[in-house]
Amino acid sequence: MARLQILELPEGVRDDRPPFVLVIDEFEPERYVTAGGAEFKPSNPFGGVAEKIGARAVLVFEEAVEIPANDLSGLTRA
Template sequence: MARIQILELPEGAGDDRPPFILVVDQYQPQRYVLGPCDEQPQTVNPFEGLANQVGARAVLVFEETIDIPANEVPVDPDGYPVRLHVEGDFDQFREQVKAEIAKAQADLRGGLK
């Protein structure tokens, strides 16, 4: 049975939501008889137009198994998912915000003169 995975892509400056690629693996193509007049079964692409419908950048389809390392969930010795809590270091961020505020205030003062 086919599997569906999502490969997240780096976000660009103009992206309003994170870009991704839909990856389908273990897919077995099927042939369909579309009507009583069809002499030969035809291969239909069920993924045609799917990227536009779901908002993906692309849809990649493979017959083989494809493992995306980013989708692997680390587990502890008991088999439970490992959860990490990451706290950001906001010292540098605060300094950047202060510098931007000071620049905006200086620009405003310069514009009022």
């Protein structure tokens, strides 16, 4: 199952909100079987998502991607 992560970016001078990139990893692309003679058209399920959510970009990977800033393993519970 795909995972969603946020990669925060440094703020710019005119940023109203903190800039970020949406990172989707462990994504399994859908495979389509087309009818005989039909031209294959790859789907783009993430087209336009960055603009809709206010992200600078959306990065999609099939393999796992670890973002060091999101690593919570060193935190202890009180």
